[in-house]
Amino acid sequence: MTPLDVVVIGAGPTGLACAIEAQKRGLTNIVLDKGCIANSIFHFPAQMVFFTTPELLEIGGLPLISGREKPTRNEGLKYYRRVVATYNINVHQYEAVQSIEKIGSHQFVTHTANGFYESHNIVIATGYYDNPNMMGIPGEDLPHVSHYYSEPHPFFSRDVAVIGGKNSAAETALELFRAGARVSVIHRGPEMGKTVKYWVRPDIENRFKRQEITAYMNSTVLSITSSHVRINQAGTIKEVRADQVFALTGYHTSTKFFEQLGVRWDPDTLRPEFDTESFETNVPGVYLAGSVIGGRLNGEIFIENGRFHGEAVVRSIATR
Secondary structure (H helix, E strand, O other), rough: OOOEEEEEEOOOHHHHHHHHHHHHOOOOOOOEEEOOOOHHHHOOOOOOOOOOOOOHOOOOOOOOOOOOOOOOOHHHHHHHHHHHEEEEHEEHHHHHOOEEEEEOEEEEEEEEEEEEEEEEEEEEEOOOOEEEOOOOOOOOOOOOOOOOOOOOOOHOEEEEEEEEHHHHHHHHHHHHHHHEEEEEEEOOOOOOOOOOOOOOOOHHHHHHHOOOOOOOOOOOEEEOOEEEEEEEOOEEEEEOOEEEEOOOOOOOOOHHHHHHHOOEOOOOOOOOOOOOOOOOOOOOEEEEEEHHHHHOOOOOOOHHOOOOOHHHHHHHHOOO
């Protein structure tokens, strides 16, 4: 089989943008994803509304039509399906990449359960959403503990603990409260994070003041049992009742493919080494695109700016 010009790993908005740019330049390519198209967005809460306006989510020059000022999760999913169909992008869904090996200068073999693909270049656009930051405490693996929130309905009239202090934790707590759950928020800081959206902050803070949501600030989680979350709040040990726990402690980049290919990264931040103009790593022919470049600092790259990485990556590949 003739080697492909590009193998893109990740079928999120940035990976799809890379494939579109490759097509425009006549480069043979394939997109591989262990899940569905826009898999991370698919796993967002069902009622989620994007923070940004439609035009900032667009890729390939295809307009995103929304019935409101800011598109919903479902409108986003519909849009990215239309992108794939319009550009006839060669996406292999549910085909997880098991390993990538470098076999020569600009020669790579990508292995999946279905076989292997040879290519001259690799683009890693895997994001971070599949890798939650674990707390490393007893009980974190219990079945009622989740690092992902979906919807509030199943938790009506139940005790729910939300661990975290950023946007996802605040919005989750508010949704659960309005669906009739008894909600507690546990956060290690003295107050909710500074990045909480300006229209969400007064809402969550007012719920705290009225004791409609119980706030445990300056608290460290010690363990989780089938019925409680054990915390240390400013030196006092407490037990918080919880039928369900949402540990919304953030996410980070996986270094699996970095290790396999020899890409250098910072062990503290997990940020990989790459050229800021071409997005090529220290390994020639291995490129990064999207939020994977952020490591643990995943608040810097979003769809709005990550969608432009594909143009820079493919320009470099095509020029070479």
